Amino acid sequence: MLKLIERLGPIEASQATDTLTLPYELRIRGRLKAMSDAGRELGLFLDRGPVLRDGEGLRAESGEIVRIRAAVEPVVTARVAAGLPLARLAYHLGNRHVQLALGEDERGGYVRFPPDHVLEELAELLGAILERHEAPFDPEPGAYNQPGHAHAHAHAHAHAHHHDTEHSHEHEHSHLHGHGHSHAH
Known part of the structure; x- marks a missing residue:
C-alpha cells in the first residue's frame, strides 16, 4: 500500500505518477483506504480538517506524488x-x-x-x-480555512439590571476575542 502523508497544494497533472478520484464526502477525511485510478492500493494518513481539493497533490512516504480529482x-x-x-x-x-x-x-x-x-x-x-x-463538486474552502488566517470575533452582550429602588438601567458592552490559526502545509 502506498502511504500518502503530505499535502502539497495544487500541482500540475504532469507532476503526479497517479491520480485518486474521490467524491466530496471522502475528500473531507484525513484517514482513508482507497484504490488509485491506476488500481493501486492507497492509504491516506493526513491531518484532519482541510478538504482535499481537485488538483491537489499528495506525497507518499516513498516520494511518489498522487493528484486528487473531484469525482x-x-x-x-x-x-x-x-x-x-x-x-x-x-x-x-x-x-x-x-x-x-x-x-x-x-x-x-x-x-x-x-x-x-x-x-x-x-x-x-x-x-x-x-x-x-x-x-x-468542489465547494469553496471558506474564509476561515485559508492558510495562516487569523481573525477576531466581536460579541455584544446586553444586560438589564433591576433594583429594589424602582429603577432599572441597561448597558451594552463588546468583547474582542482574537483567535490565531496556523495551518501546517
Missing part, C-alpha cells in the same frame, strides 16, 4: 441573473451552513450544491433555474 457526482446547479440576484442566492444558501461551489461558465455565474429539496425550494423562491445533473 463526478449528483449535484444541483442554480443559475440566476448576475449581480444582486446571484449575490442574494449565494447569501441565502450560504446562510444555511452548507457546502457550496461557486462558479462561472459560458452561461454565467452559478451556485452548486448536493441535492437537497429544502435548498432547491429556496433557490427557486429566489428566482433560480435549477439543473439537476452530475458534475464534480
